[in-house]
Amino acid sequence: MKKFGVKHIVATGIGAALFFVLGRFVAIPSGVPDTNISIQYGLLAFIAAVFGPIAGLLSGLIGHFFIDFSFGWGVWWSWVIASAFVGCVIGFLTVKINIEEGEFGINGIIRFNIAQVIAHLVGWGALAPVLDIVIYAEPANKVFIQGLVSAGINIITTAVVGTLLCVAYSAAIPKKGSLKEEE
Amino acid sequence: MTNLFNYIDRPSPIHRLTGATKFVCLMLWSFAAMSTYDTRMLLGLTIISMILFLIGRIHIKDVSFMLGFTLVFLVINSIAIYLFSPLHGTKIYGSCTYLLEYTGRFAPTAEQLFYHFNYVLKYLATIPIVLLFVTTTNPSEFAASLNKIGVKYSIAYAVALALRYIPDIQRQYHEISQAGQARGIEMSKKATLISRLKSASGILIPLILSSMDRIEVISNAMELRGFGKKKKRTWYMGRPFKAADISAMLGCVLLVCLSLYLNHINGGRYYNPFI
Numbered sequence: 001m002k003k004f005g006v007k008h009i010v011a012t013g014i015g016a017a018l019f020f021v022l023g024r025f026v027a028i029p030s031g032v033p034d035t036n037i038s039i040q041y042g043l044l045a046f047i048a049a050v051f052g053p054i055a056g057l058l059s060g061l062i063g064h065f066f067i068d069f070s071f072g073w074g075v076w077w078s079w080v081i082a083s084a085f086v087g088c089v090i091g092f093l094t095v096k097i098n099i100e101e102g103e104f105g106i107n108g109i110i111r112f113n114i115a116q117v118i119a120h121l122v123g124w125g126a127l128a129p130v131l132d133i134v135i136y137a138e139p140a141n142k143v144f145i146q147g148l149v150s151a152g153i154n155i156i157t158t159a160v161v162g163t164l165l166c167v168a169y170s171a172a173i174p175k176k177g178s179l180k181e182e183e
Numbered sequence: 184m185t186n187l188f189n190y191i192d193r194p195s196p197i198h199r200l201t202g203a204t205k206f207v208c209l210m211l212w213s214f215a216a217m218s219t220y221d222t223r224m225l226l227g228l229t230i231i232s233m234i235l236f237l238i239g240r241i242h243i244k245d246v247s248f249m250l251g252f253t254l255v256f257l258v259i260n261s262i263a264i265y266l267f268s269p270l271h272g273t274k275i276y277g278s279c280t281y282l283l284e285y286t287g288r289f290a291p292t293a294e295q296l297f298y299h300f301n302y303v304l305k306y307l308a309t310i311p312i313v314l315l316f317v318t319t320t321n322p323s324e325f326a327a328s329l330n331k332i333g334v335k336y337s338i339a340y341a342v343a344l345a346l347r348y349i350p351d352i353q354r355q356y357h358e359i360s361q362a363g364q365a366r367g368i369e370m371s372k373k374a375t376l377i378s379r380l381k382s383a384s385g386i387l388i389p390l391i392l393s394s395m396d397r398i399e400v401i402s403n404a405m406e407l408r409g410f411g412k413k414k415k416r417t418w419y420m421g422r423p424f425k426a427a428d429i430s431a432m433l434g435c436v437l438l439v440c441l442s443l444y445l446n447h448i449n450g451g452r453y454y455n456p457f458i
Contacts, residue, residue, distance in 0.1 A: 013344025
């Protein structure tokens with residue numbers, strides 16, 4: 001599974017398409033005016049956990065690029081890169097979980113959530129703000145507060161949506177050794 | 184598709200450039216505009232980008248919606264910067280010229296105003312180019328041309344696949360969400376945050392599981408046709424580079440060089456009129 005084969009290419013493409021559709025058309029009001037919950041990060045975490053870091057990185061990169069591209073507000077490179085980074089890190093940290101073989105118990109859930117918390121904290125709390133400072137020379141306190149708020153929202157979203165997706169997907173796969181020889 | 188990505192099919196010299204050229208130019212242009220804070224350079228870029236906009240035969244009314252969106256965003260961002268750091272400009276330019284008698288925390292300074300002017304200019308220098316790229320690039324041709332600028336064709340193919348399946352997934356999502364709402368799934372402000380997330384996952388699960396099937400079917404089909412066996416492939420929408428493509432890219436390379444050169448002679452990224 002760690003080889004990047006045809007299946008991973010397809011998963012990257014479909015993952016990016018899903019990321020795009022969820023990010024572009026699915027708006028769930030968060031309570032704060034004009035802020036929507038981005039459930040696409042739950043999906044990205046799922047794709048990364050199942051198909052690995054490269055698929056996670058590219059799905060985030062392509063999906064986010066197309067969202068910016070279709071809104072036409074300019075491609076926000078600092079945030080596109082952060083999306084790709086989050087996908088990649090979650091992919092790396094969840095290599096040990098074999099969701100695609102139907103294994104996703106309590107251990108898997110804990111591991112998955114630790115991975116996503118680390119990825120979001122570093123990605124939105126550090127990487128995106130630093131890129132904003134480097135590229136646009138924005139004031140540090142503004143971008144760090146923005147970054148930490150979005151990290152918080154994304155962590156909650158991924159914890160709920162991503163975990164549920166992984167559980168549902170692993171339950172739909174027949175477990176190894178679930179067939180017994182008739183006696 | 185065309186609606187989704189705002190592509191406008193209209194003959195113009197910019198439309199005739201290949202997608203790869205436009206993408207490379209967009210990257211180089213963004214890099215040139217991002218790396219510098221030199222007011223003269225940014226003004227120049229803004230003027231050239233507006234001229235290019237005219238050459239591309241894109242009218243303001245074609246992009247008025249996107250433009251409005253961006254401008255609102257820009258205004259909100261500027262206000263946020265001012266609220267969080269009203270003396271950011273004085274730190275950057277190293278001097279402090281108060282414009283009014285009042286000298287409190289939110290006192291307007293010439294440096295801060297100049298910083299905001301540059302900040303806005305930085306966006307104005309890139310927004311027309313991005314809009315131009317978005318409106319003149321056929322998405323399918325863009326995916327095909329990525330391969331030509333050195334992106335591995337498996338990745339270019341993933342981009343093409345994403346474009347191919349976005350309308351399908353969009354339709355499917357719509358169907359599932361309507362079926363869910365008919366059965367009483369609440370996603371509006373009436374439900375609590377966590378239950379909204381849960382119901383969103385309720386819609387997502389069928390969507391994802393059917394997408395996983397889709398991945399299986401497509402990858403089997405591709406494998407049966409021998410995808411990935413050779414080092415190269417051809418593209419239906421691909422076009423060869425012409426002289427105009429090469430000169431456009433060279434022009435953008437020159438812009439990047441100019442921007443880096445200005446950073447060098449300014450001794451930093453900022454053009455400082457306050458010295």
